[in-house]
Amino acid sequence: MANISILGLGAMGQALATRFLQREHRVTVWNRTPGKAASLIAQGARERNSAAEAIAASDVTVICVLDYGAAGSVIDAAASILSGRALVNLTNGTPAQARATAKRVAELGAEYLDGGIMATPPMIGGEHALILYSGSRATFDAHADSLEALGAANYLGADPGLASLHDLALLSGMYGVFAGFFHATALVDSEGIRSDSFLRLLGPWMAAMMGELPGYAQKIDSGRHGVNVVSNLGMQAASLENILTATREQGVATDLLEPMLELFRQRASAGFGHEDISGIFELMRRTRPGSRVPSGRAKPAGAP
Numbered sequence: 001m002a003n004i005s006i007l008g009l010g011a012m013g014q015a016l017a018t019r020f021l022q023r024e025h026r027v028t029v030w031n032r033t034p035g036k037a038a039s040l041i042a043q044g045a046r047e048r049n050s051a052a053e054a055i056a057a058s059d060v061t062v063i064c065v066l067d068y069g070a071a072g073s074v075i076d077a078a079a080s081i082l083s084g085r086a087l088v089n090l091t092n093g094t095p096a097q098a099r100a101t102a103k104r105v106a107e108l109g110a111e112y113l114d115g116g117i118m119a120t121p122p123m124i125g126g127e128h129a130l131i132l133y134s135g136s137r138a139t140f141d142a143h144a145d146s147l148e149a150l151g152a153a154n155y156l157g158a159d160p161g162l163a164s165l166h167d168l169a170l171l172s173g174m175y176g177v178f179a180g181f182f183h184a185t186a187l188v189d190s191e192g193i194r195s196d197s198f199l200r201l202l203g204p205w206m207a208a209m210m211g212e213l214p215g216y217a218q219k220i221d222s223g224r225h226g227v228n229v230v231s232n233l234g235m236q237a238a239s240l241e242n243i244l245t246a247t248r249e250q251g252v253a254t255d256l257l258e259p260m261l262e263l264f265r266q267r268a269s270a271g272f273g274h275e276d277i278s279g280i281f282e283l284m285r286r287t288r289p290g291s292r293v294p295s296g297r298a299k300p301a302g303a304p
């Protein structure tokens with residue numbers, strides 16, 4: 001049994017607190033707006049009137065509020081008692097925000113573990129819940145057993161920005177899938193075809209296309225986009241052109257796919273039409289220090 005405080009009782013904070021209570025931890029809660037703790041108190045939680053009082057009540061405090069602005073104000077309000085404490089911030093934000101918060105918390109003498117929740121509130125504690133962590137290894141090791149109650153706990157490294165980076169990258173993948181779903185569905189919807197019936201075709205197709213990703217990953221890691229090409233970029237640019245033409249003709253918005261076609265065209269114009277579409281990654285990636293290709297845009301695979 002651990003003493004754990006939860007700051008923030010929105011949908012996610014409630015789920016986290018509930019899960020810790022189910023695992024019979026001693027849970028203390030605080031929320032900016034009073035009156036949100038009733039069901040948690042009924043399950044055995046104790047409520048405190050300020051963030052500082054809640055932090056002082058436990059060995060470790062989990063912060064889960066709207067954003068880093070909110071988390072920062074909670075931390076500032078409790079600054080005077082933070083020395084020697086351990087904070088786990090599961091608020092969604094950017095790597096830069098996580099690093100700045102880690103620095104601020106360290107200046108106040110506390111340990112800081114950042115985290116990203118890859119789950120919705122009903123998923124917390126379930127088999128598909130994943131929580132990413134980075135920052136203080138000591139805090140992770142000391143509280144990993146308790147944190148595992150929320151979902152699989154994956155520690156990514158000492159840089160506090162890593163959890164957020166991976167969190168936002170995973171969400172990017174999710175939104176890419178959703179974007180494909182919305183575009184495809186709008187296209188068939190233009191002829192009155194229902195989304196649920198179309199999904200019977202789209203779902204398996206998208207699942208099959210996921211099988212392409214390991215091959216793309218290999219090409220991205222090696223920078224060799226010209227090997228084992230079965231569906232070259234030039235051909236796929238022509239297909240994507242057809243998709244966007246048809247989309248326009250059907251009176252459907254092209255916004256989600258237009259930027260991808262633009263990257264296909266740029267890469268093809270630079271002479272890479274015979275390579276794989278994974279080559280557009282070279283137009284997107286951050287230029288590495290020391291790279292001789294300033295924009296990363298025109299380097300042929302295998303070129304020095």
Ligand SMILES: NC(=O)c1ccc[n+]([C@@H]2O[C@H](COP(=O)([O-])OP(=O)(O)OC[C@H]3O[C@@H](n4cnc5c(N)ncnc54)[C@H](OP(=O)(O)O)[C@@H]3O)[C@@H](O)[C@H]2O)c1
Binds near residue numbers: 066073118
């Ligand atoms: N819900 C999800 O599906 C989900 C999934 C993964 C990650 N997350 C992340 O979890 C975090 C919380 O999400 P949620 O779903 O619990 O949101 P929510 O239901 O909208 O609750 C927001 C919480 O933030 C608090 N808050 C807002 N501004 C504040 C401030 N200035 N000072 C102190 N507290 C403040 C609110 O307090 P009041 O009650 O006083 O307004 C409330 O407790 C977010 O960063 C979100 O991105 C959520």
